[in-house]
Amino acid sequence: xxxxxxxxxxxxxxxxxxxxxxxxxxxxxxxxxxxxxxxxxxxxxxxxxxxxxxxxxxxxxxxxxxxxxxxxxxxxxxxxxxxxxxxxxxxxxxxxxxxxxxxxxxxxxxxxxxxxxxxxxxx
Numbered sequence: 001x002x003x004x005x006x007x008x009x010x011x012x013x014x015x016x017x018x019x020x021x022x023x024x025x026x027x028x029x030x031x032x033x034x035x036x037x038x039x040x041x042x043x044x045x046x047x048x049x050x051x052x053x054x055x056x057x058x059x060x061x062x063x064x065x066x067x068x069x070x071x072x073x074x075x076x077x078x079x080x081x082x083x084x085x086x087x088x089x090x091x092x093x094x095x096x097x098x099x100x101x102x103x104x105x106x107x108x109x110x111x112x113x114x115x116x117x118x119x120x121x122x123x
Contacts (some may be wrong), residue, residue, distance in 0.1 A: 011050025025065040044069040
């Protein structure tokens with residue numbers, strides 16, 4: 001119980017630090033941003049609000065100016081069940097990527113950030 005309270009408290013402090021030091025969003029022309037918006041519409045990120053690794057991933061998503069759908073998987077319910085059943089495990093952050101051919105679930109914040117940087121970052 002005490003460990004959970006400490007972890008939640010530290011998470012909230014990290015969230016505050018993130019809010020105060022948010023990175024500036026990448027700027028693109030209208031057509032480039034529309035193409036990115038379309039590609040990102042088939043992605044979603046499963047996360048816990050105060051998880052440091054999720055915060056790290058959200059910072060990169062903001063930096064890349066990606067209008068990503070965030071799904072809170074912390075509380076029991078349909079989002080958490082979906083992550084377990086379709087993704088295979090309850091681990092966050094998790095990027096769900098839906099293509100025409102397949103659906104992929106990418107775990108690990110560094111892997112997610114590397115994927116997003118390769119796909120949407122400046123070449």
